[in-house]
Amino acid sequence: MDSVSMxxxxxxxxxxxxxxxxxxxxxTFELADREEMCFSExxxxxxxHNVEYKVVRGGNLDVDMKVLSPNGKMMYMxxxxxxxxxxIETSRGQFNFCFSNEFSTISHKVIYFHLSPDYxxxxxxxIGVKHQAVPTLTEVLCENINRKIESVVNLQRDYRLxxxxxxxxxxxxxxxxxxxxxxxxxxxxxxxMGQVVILKTFFTDRTPTRKP
Amino acid sequence: MWPSVMKTLLFLVLYLSCTSALYFHIGETEKKxxxxxxPDETMVVGKYKTQLFDKTINDYLPSSPGVGMHVEVRxxxxxxxxxxxxxxxxxxxxxxxTPGEHVICLYSNSTKWGLFAGGKLRVxxxxxxxxxxxxxxxxxxxxxxxxxxxxxRQLLDQVEQIxxxxxxxxxxxxxxxxxxxxxxxxxxxxxxxxxxxxLVTGxxxxxxxxxxxxxxxLV
Numbered sequence: 001m002d003s004v005s006m007x008x009x010x011x012x013x014x015x016x017x018x019x020x021x022x023x024x025x026x027x028t029f030e031l032a033d034r035e036e037m038c039f040s041e042x043x044x045x046x047x048x049h050n051v052e053y054k055v056v057r058g059g060n061l062d063v064d065m066k067v068l069s070p071n072g073k074m075m076y077m078x079x080x081x082x083x084x085x086x087x088i089e090t091s092r093g094q095f096n097f098c099f100s101n102e103f104s105t106i107s108h109k110v111i112y113f114h115l116s117p118d119y120x121x122x123x124x125x126x127i128g129v130k131h132q133a134v135p136t137l138t139e140v141l142c143e144n145i146n147r148k149i150e151s152v153v154n155l156q157r158d159y160r161l162x163x164x165x166x167x168x169x170x171x172x173x174x175x176x177x178x179x180x181x182x183x184x185x186x187x188x189x190x191x192x193m194g195q196v197v198i199l200k201t202f203f204t205d206r207t208p209t210r211k212p
Numbered sequence: 213m214w215p216s217v218m219k220t221l222l223f224l225v226l227y228l229s230c231t232s233a234l235y236f237h238i239g240e241t242e243k244k245x246x247x248x249x250x251p252d253e254t255m256v257v258g259k260y261k262t263q264l265f266d267k268t269i270n271d272y273l274p275s276s277p278g279v280g281m282h283v284e285v286r287x288x289x290x291x292x293x294x295x296x297x298x299x300x301x302x303x304x305x306x307x308x309x310t311p312g313e314h315v316i317c318l319y320s321n322s323t324k325w326g327l328f329a330g331g332k333l334r335v336x337x338x339x340x341x342x343x344x345x346x347x348x349x350x351x352x353x354x355x356x357x358x359x360x361x362x363x364x365r366q367l368l369d370q371v372e373q374i375x376x377x378x379x380x381x382x383x384x385x386x387x388x389x390x391x392x393x394x395x396x397x398x399x400x401x402x403x404x405x406x407x408x409x410x411l412v413t414g415x416x417x418x419x420x421x422x423x424x425x426x427x428x429x430l431v
Contacts, residue, residue, distance in 0.1 A: 025234045028247040039234045127348040142363040192413035
């Protein structure tokens with residue numbers, strides 16, 4: 001490797017540290033039974049962050065969730081919750097977001113998790129422009145449109161999640177109904193035959209005792 | 213010399229956009245899967261970076277190039293869209309062809325690092341979907357757009373993504389309706405079948421008992 005690219009390569013972490021990107025993170029992941037999964041984020045700017053989680057599928061749609069601050073303090077604790085949305089005050093450092101399914105022995109869960117800094121993501125921030133001169137009227141308008149679009153996107157996401165939860169419920173219900181009807185068929189057949197057998201024993205058992 | 217500088221710069225751009233990402237830890241043979249429910253024709257870009265724990269400085273350091281990750285992407289029909297092994301740091305992209313849940317799985321290929329890192333590998337992961345996955349600095353440079361044009365382009369892409377999402381909603385609605393209709397049909401047939409089962413059972417009971425009583429000479 002030549003010297004210029006070496007310099008560029010070594011300056012990467014420095015520049016990377018300077019540029020903390022604004023976008024948040026959205027993840028949907030699977031959590032097996034008796035499992036704990038932690039996500040961490042090194043927060044570089046002490047600003048408020050929005051946290052949201054939802055159990056999309058599995059069991060009673062509940063999960064334990066906690067947020068730990070860099071010094072190990074519990075900032076949020078949710079036990080067996082289906083979903084929650086909250087805001088945390090952050091300082092610089094590593095924040096841990098832990099999801100636990102340890103209370104559940106059989107159900108495998110799918111969890112949606114969203115973390116984002118609590119300020120509107122501007123168009124210029126998206127392309128990495130940090131500070132700019134006084135914006136023109138058109139630019140301001142563009143940013144306004146962007147804000148509206150962002151809210152539409154958020155609403156669509158909420159809707160999609162709700163729909164996914166609804167679909168999961170419907171599928172679970174379908175499976176439940178299937179098994180219940182198989183079981184019920186069994187009950188009908190067993191009862192039908194059982195009745196006959198019992199009724200027969202009434203007549204067969206009595207006859208030898210009565211006759212002599 | 214210059215091409216290599218350009219290559220490094222490109223790498224730098226990739227690296228930069230990877231800065232803010234959530235990270236998690238995985239074990240040697242552990243497989244972590246993430247689900248992205250997306251419309252069709254949507255681009256997904258994932259970037260990851262792995263780090264190993266170093267005992268001497270008590271911190272995580274970028275892992276050696278020998279540590280690799282295997283990335284596998286499956287579409288809603290469980291067909292493999294992408295299955296590739298990458299090095300300790302990588303970027304994968306794919307475009308969806310069918311709308312629905314795409315599963316992205318990551319697992320480590322080697323067991324070498326397990327010995328000295330306490331069996332845990334730190335993975336920084338950033339997955340961007342739709343217009344978030346587009347690299348505008350590249351577009352601006354290629355199409356020679358002014359800042360304002362670029363903004364309009366961004367808005368356009370956002371609206372396009374919304375439209376795709378809207379189409380996906382319609383698709384889901386249609387599928388849901390089909391499911392409901394088939395459920396309705398099944399419930400109807402099932403209730404008929406159950407009535408028949410009930411009647412047959414009753415009939416059998418009566419016939420059986422009748423022949424039984426006749427055999428016992430009770431009637």
